Amino acid sequence: MELSEAIAELDALEAAGLAAFREAGSPEAVEAARIEYLGQKQGKIKAAQQRLKQVEPSARKDYGQRFNAVKTALEAAWESAKARVDRPAAASGLDVTLPGTPRPRLGHRHPLTQTADELIDLFGRLGFGVARGPEVEDVFHNFEALNIPPAHPARDPADNFYLSDGALLRSQTSTIQIRVMERQPPPVRIVAIGRVYRPDAVDPTHSFMFHQIEGLMVDRGVTMAHLKSTLRLFAEGYLGTDVKIRFRPSFFPFTEPSVEVDMLWHGGDRWVEMGGAGMVDPDVLRAVGYDPEEVTGFAFGLGVERLCMRKHGIDDIRLFTTNDVRFLSQF
Numbered sequence: 001m002e003l004s005e006a007i008a009e010l011d012a013l014e015a016a017g018l019a020a021f022r023e024a025g026s027p028e029a030v031e032a033a034r035i036e037y038l039g040q041k042q043g044k045i046k047a048a049q050q051r052l053k054q055v056e057p058s059a060r061k062d063y064g065q066r067f068n069a070v071k072t073a074l075e076a077a078w079e080s081a082k083a084r085v086d087r088p089a090a091a092s093g094l095d096v097t098l099p100g101t102p103r104p105r106l107g108h109r110h111p112l113t114q115t116a117d118e119l120i121d122l123f124g125r126l127g128f129g130v131a132r133g134p135e136v137e138d139v140f141h142n143f144e145a146l147n148i149p150p151a152h153p154a155r156d157p158a159d160n161f162y163l164s165d166g167a168l169l170r171s172q173t174s175t176i177q178i179r180v181m182e183r184q185p186p187p188v189r190i191v192a193i194g195r196v197y198r199p200d201a202v203d204p205t206h207s208f209m210f211h212q213i214e215g216l217m218v219d220r221g222v223t224m225a226h227l228k229s230t231l232r233l234f235a236e237g238y239l240g241t242d243v244k245i246r247f248r249p250s251f252f253p254f255t256e257p258s259v260e261v262d263m264l265w266h267g268g269d270r271w272v273e274m275g276g277a278g279m280v281d282p283d284v285l286r287a288v289g290y291d292p293e294e295v296t297g298f299a300f301g302l303g304v305e306r307l308c309m310r311k312h313g314i315d316d317i318r319l320f321t322t323n324d325v326r327f328l329s330q331f
């Protein structure tokens with residue numbers, strides 16, 4: 001091939017390539033021009049380089065020089081075309097100084113679920129197994145078997161969520177005591193955690209739904225001393241050894257004697273009720289077929305939200321159910 005002819009081809013290639021990069025208006029168009037002219041496999045520059053072999057040996061140096069100049073010019077045109085098409089994106093509001101997409105955050109268990117697990121673990125170390133019972137209960141297990149007679153104010157429709165004749169959302173986890181004793185002979189040593197429902201007006205310390213942890217221990221020779229030391233050990237285990245709890249005489253139809261258990265709140269200026277407890281009434285034992293001359297038992301029912309609030313300094317029970325991640329993410 002004549003040198004002049006080969007050089008003319010290089011000139012035409014340069015002109016066409018420069019025009020292509022000049023006219024490319026988008027990153028895609030610039031990339032297409034790059035592939036057409038500078039592509040490693042089938043680009044026109046590559047082809048022009050291979051044409052060197054067709055040039056007479058004496059003219060190869062001249063051809064090579066011109067080829068290098070064209071190649072350099074097209075590479076420079078590509079660089080500046082790239083820079084040109086990238087700029088409009090920045091101008092259109094892409095702020096490259098903004099932080100990147102954050103890593104997805106791992107979820108975790110709800111604070112009450114964590115509390116329930118901790119309580120079960122603590123009582124487990126004291127030898128208590130875990131029992132369960134239904135949230136939709138019958139009047140027998142929620143009241144009758146617990147010695148709460150038909151005329152008792154605790155059965156008032158205004159204080160319970162009755163569903164239909166003989167069924168209601170349980171108002172206390174004490175129902176589970178009965179279900180466990182019906183199922184198995186003594187000895188018994190269980191805790192049960194679950195939701196209970198009462199139509200209370202909602203405020204920072206009340207809700208129409210909350211959780212209780214119920215405990216029941218029945219065996220030969222169980223006394224009030226066992227009850228008190230169990231609850232003390234538990235309170236110290238969950239709230240710390242500096243916690244103060246106290247027992248006040250009280251009344252529940254299913255225990256005799258009965259106590260209410262208070263814990264000293266943060267700041268030490270206020271006692272807050274942790275729950276109720278007592279020695280299982282002999283009538284309750286008899287009704288499930290236990291012999292109160294043979295075995296005695298203690299029982300307790302504690303408010304799970306209260307315990308969790310005392311432990312973590314939470315001041316409003318509604319936070320547990322409003323799904324505010326600023327609250328939930330702290331646990």
Ligand code: DAH
Binds near residue numbers: 171172252255279301
């Ligand atoms: N069930 C009672 C309540 O909800 C609490 C309670 C009191 C549970 C005494 C007990 C108990 O097991 O022995 O107010």
